[in-house]
Amino acid sequence: MSERIFITGIGTGVGKTVTAACITEALKADYWKPVQTGLLEGADTDTIKELLSNDVSVCHPELWKLELPASPHLAAREEQVKIEPGAIISRAADLQPVGRRLVIEGAGGLMVPLNDDYFTADLIRELGAKAIVVAQNYLGSINHALLTAGMLRRLGIHVLGWVFTGDYHSNEDDVVKWSGYPKIGRIPRAQHVDKSFVQQQAQLLSANLHSLLA
Ligand SMILES: Nc1ncnc2c1ncn2[C@@H]1O[C@H](COP(=O)(O)OP(=O)(O)OP(=O)(O)O)[C@@H](O)[C@H]1O
Numbered sequence: 624m625s626e627r628i629f630i631t632g633i634g635t636g637v638g639k640t641v642t643a644a645c646i647t648e649a650l651k652a653d654y655w656k657p658v659q660t661g662l663l664e665g666a667d668t669d670t671i672k673e674l675l676s677n678d679v680s681v682c683h684p685e686l687w688k689l690e691l692p693a694s695p696h697l698a699a700r701e702e703q704v705k706i707e708p709g710a711i712i713s714r715a716a717d718l719q720p721v722g723r724r725l726v727i728e729g730a731g732g733l734m735v736p737l738n739d740d741y742f743t744a745d746l747i748r749e750l751g752a753k754a755i756v757v758a759q760n761y762l763g764s765i766n767h768a769l770l771t772a773g774m775l776r777r778l779g780i781h782v783l784g785w786v787f788t789g790d791y792h793s794n795e796d797d798v799v800k801w802s803g804y805p806k807i808g809r810i811p812r813a814q815h816v817d818k819s820f821v822q823q824q825a826q827l828l829s830a831n832l833h834s835l836l837a
Pocket residue numbers: 632634635636637638639640641642667729730731732788789810811812813814816
């Protein structure tokens with residue numbers, strides 16, 4: 624099976640999509656957000672298409688696009704549909720020609736439910752994906768990051784490392800020390816998140832990414 628890299632985070636709004644754009648660009652991988660909730664603010668897949676500049680990456684369509692800006696299990700219930708993890712697993716196989724890496728972005732953080740008895744963490748494990756955890760630097764992020772790391776370790780999920788977002792904060796060093804997972808890099812806040820910003824950040828992340836994937 625070709626490599627699957629799942630972008631999860633210590634919460635929602637922490638910078639997973641911008642990070643996914645940088646990683647997809649650095650690896651010239653394909654991108655997929657199987658479940659999108661909250662369409663008013665724009666779908667992540669459309670953001671990724673605007674931020675990529677390489678002509679190799681393919682952005683695959685979502686399996687579920689749900690209106691409500693909420694947890695997938697709630698947004699699905701609102702529309703009287705049920706998110707079926709089996710459909711995600713089987714579609715993932717169709718999306719990945721041999722040799723192509725697939726960057727998959729979750730909705731929100733690791734323990735976000737996709738339905739009433741299945742979590743994002745279960746999906747990462749069933750996909751056999753390697754996880755990259757996006758951790759925004761803020762007061763409280765040590766706790767959120769180490770809770771996420773603890774759950775990933777307990778589930779035996781292969782973690783490639785952390786991408787921190789925002790200005791430097793010593794929390795990064797403590798999270799790396801106490802989690803035992805490496806720092807892949809940090810994406811600073813930008814005046815404008817555009818193609819050139821993503822290209823620049825992709826270059827900065829590339830060496831660590833490739834060495835961790837070797
Ligand atoms: N490096 C950055 N510089 C400036 N703004 C950023 C940066 N990274 C993210 N943002 C902005 O912060 C907001 C949240 O970021 P983003 O959409 O990447 O979060 P997310 O973790 O993907 O959220 P979701 O759980 O909804 O997928 C967006 O408006 C995004 O444009």
